[in-house]
Amino acid sequence: xxxxxxxxxxxxxxxxxxxxxxxxxxxxxxxxxxxxxxxxxxxxxxxxxxxxxxxxxxxxxxxxxxxxxxxxxxxxxxxxxxxxxxxxxxxxxxxxxxxxxxxxxxxxxxxxxxxxxxxxxxxxxxxxxxxxxxxxxxxxxxxxxxxxxxxxxxxxxxxxxxxxxxxxxxxxxxxxxxxxxxxxxxxxxxxxxxxxxxxxxxxxxxxxxxxxxx
Numbered sequence: 192x193x194x195x196x197x198x199x200x201x202x203x204x205x206x207x208x209x210x211x212x213x214x215x216x217x218x219x220x221x222x223x224x225x226x227x228x229x230x231x232x233x234x235x236x237x238x239x240x241x242x243x244x245x246x247x248x249x250x251x252x253x254x255x256x257x258x259x260x261x262x263x264x265x266x267x268x269x270x271x272x273x274x275x276x277x278x279x280x281x282x283x284x285x286x287x288x289x290x291x292x293x294x295x296x297x298x299x300x301x302x303x304x305x306x307x308x309x310x311x312x313x314x315x316x317x318x319x320x321x322x323x324x325x326x327x328x329x330x331x332x333x334x335x336x337x338x339x340x341x342x343x344x345x346x347x348x349x350x351x352x353x354x355x356x357x358x359x360x361x362x363x364x365x366x367x368x369x370x371x372x373x374x375x376x377x378x379x380x381x382x383x384x385x386x387x388x389x390x391x392x393x394x395x396x397x398x399x400x401x402x403x404x405x
Contacts, residue, residue, distance in 0.1 A: 205232060248334075297335055
């Protein structure tokens with residue numbers, strides 16, 4: 192489980208005007224919530240938040256959020272950004288409760304070189320790069336490995352083929368294709384061209400009237 196630390200201050204004032212003042216002062220408005228607590232407004236240092244997000248996978252990293260001296264384990268659930276600028280406008284944190292499973296988005300890491308690549312000159316096509324799981328907060332994986340070393344040309348791996356740690360429940364469609372070992376593009380194009388040429392119909396020219404009379 193990956194973790195990181197961040198400090199914040201509680202805020203009671205709300206509204207667009209308050210949010211604009213915070214941003215002008217180099218701070219970002221936020222909120223922390225959970226099923227066992229009331230939502231609490233937050234004020235976060237913009238530089239510290241930006242530095243944190245540049246070094247973690249936000250969707251699967253437990254953030255130890257210190258609010259006025261009290262630390263709570265949280266997950267970042269939503270980051271609102273300006274539509275044209277890189278600026279963060281608002282961030283939502285969900286309080287985590289030990290033993291209560293949460294849904295998280297974790298990346299897939301493809302491990303090994305497929306047999307089809309080594310022996311047949313095939314290519315590994317990565318179709319999806321992450322999946323959704325439900326897991327205890329204490330056991331959130333940084334990533335999930337996908338062993339592709341045995342994959343031959345023309346074969347694929349699906350979510351149902353994953354070897355998952357105990358206690359991890361997959362939420363992504365188990366029939367979804369994660370990756371496939373495919374023929375090189377040049378080979379595919381040559382095969383398609385050959386098939387097109389073989390299927391081209393013979394052109395039968397209608398004879399002209401004078402040819403028919405002869």
